[in-house]
Amino acid sequence: MGPSIYRRNVTSSGGAPFRCSVPVSLTSKKPLRRQTMSMRDDLARNGENLTPVAEDHRVRVARERRDRMRKRLLTAVVESFSRPQRSGPPTVDDIVEAAGVVRGxxxxxxxxIDEAIDAAGQELFSDMDSSSAQLLEESGDGLARLTTGIELFLLRVIIDPFWSAFIARADYLGRETALRRAVAIDLSRADVEGRISIENVSAASTLVVGALTHAIHDLTHGVDDQRAYIEALTVLILRGLGVQADEAKAVMRDRAIFIRGLAPDRITWWRDPWR
Incomplete structure (x- = not known):
């Protein structure tokens, strides 16, 4: 219900009364301004959040500015590692120069630097993890999931040289990462299911991750037939985990068909490298 117009006498600064119209609600003789202030006091006593909208906007803008700067620094980390002429890790000076900021x-x-490298690696792998997660979940048992992950990683090396350059030069796979933990989980599951035969999960994880690490160098430095290389390496990894030769080849081929059939609709970074 809207306010009514209530006439009352108001004393001027000179003391002389004059008549004016002050809006009040139909249910109260208080002016609307006083009613509003009273409502705000009641809400404050009840613990309601009275933060002005303008302040929320400032907080949001500040957060977005921090996010942009963090992303800018992480991009500079990856770019610094991905320069072909670089033989060692970049320094803080290299990163701030690439980002166009000061050391502070x-x-x-x-x-x-190590913290920045870890954060950059997480950013790079987050896209791969999020877009590949559903595909991996649909892969089947532990061995099928492990093989799918191996082939996806090797294909990403070919599809995205920028990504693979950072992974190789930053020795990212040598760190305790989500990828390494995922490999260990799939190995344990495949072992329990009787698909592979391993005595030590950590040693088996090193076998898989070590092969993938060296494969980055091979695939980006002149392997004549990248497809044959990926297929052969996948089979060799499975053989090293105790899978029989014929079964290893069958699993590798099945996973290759599975990936190429579903990846175009499931994986954001995908493009078919064999076309």
Missing amino acids: TFYKYFAS
């Missing part, structure tokens, strides 16, 4: 800005976001 870097240390507002990261305590060290």
Whole structure:
């Protein structure tokens, strides 16, 4: 119900009364301004959040600015590692120069180069993990899931040289990463299911991750037949895990068909490397 117009006498600054119209509600003789202030006081006593909209906007803008700067620094980390002429890890000076910021800005976001490398690796793998997760979940048992992951990784090396350059030069797979943990989980599951035969999950994880690490170098430095290389390496990894030769080849081929059939609709970074 809208406000009515209630006439009342108001005393001017000179003391002389004059008549004016002040809007009040139909259910109260208080002016609307006083009613509003009273409502705000009641809400505050009840613990309601009265933060102005303008303040929320400022907080959001500040957060977006921090996110953009963090992303800018992480991009500089990856670019610094991916330069062909680089033989060692970049310094803080290399990163701030690439990002166009001062050293103090870097240390507002990261305590060290290693922390920045870990964060950059997580960013790079998050896209692969999120887009590949559903495909891996549909892969079947532990051995099928492990083989799908191996082939997806090797295909990503070919499809995205920028991604693979960072992974190789930053020695990212040598760190305790989500990828390494996922490999260990799939190995344990496949072993329990009787699809592979391993005595030590950590040693088996090193076999898989070590092969993938060296494959990055081979695939990006002149392997004549990349497809044959990926197929042969996948089979060799499975053989090293105790899978018989014929079964290893069958699983490898089945996973290749599975990936090429579903990846175009499931994986954001996918393009068919054999076309």
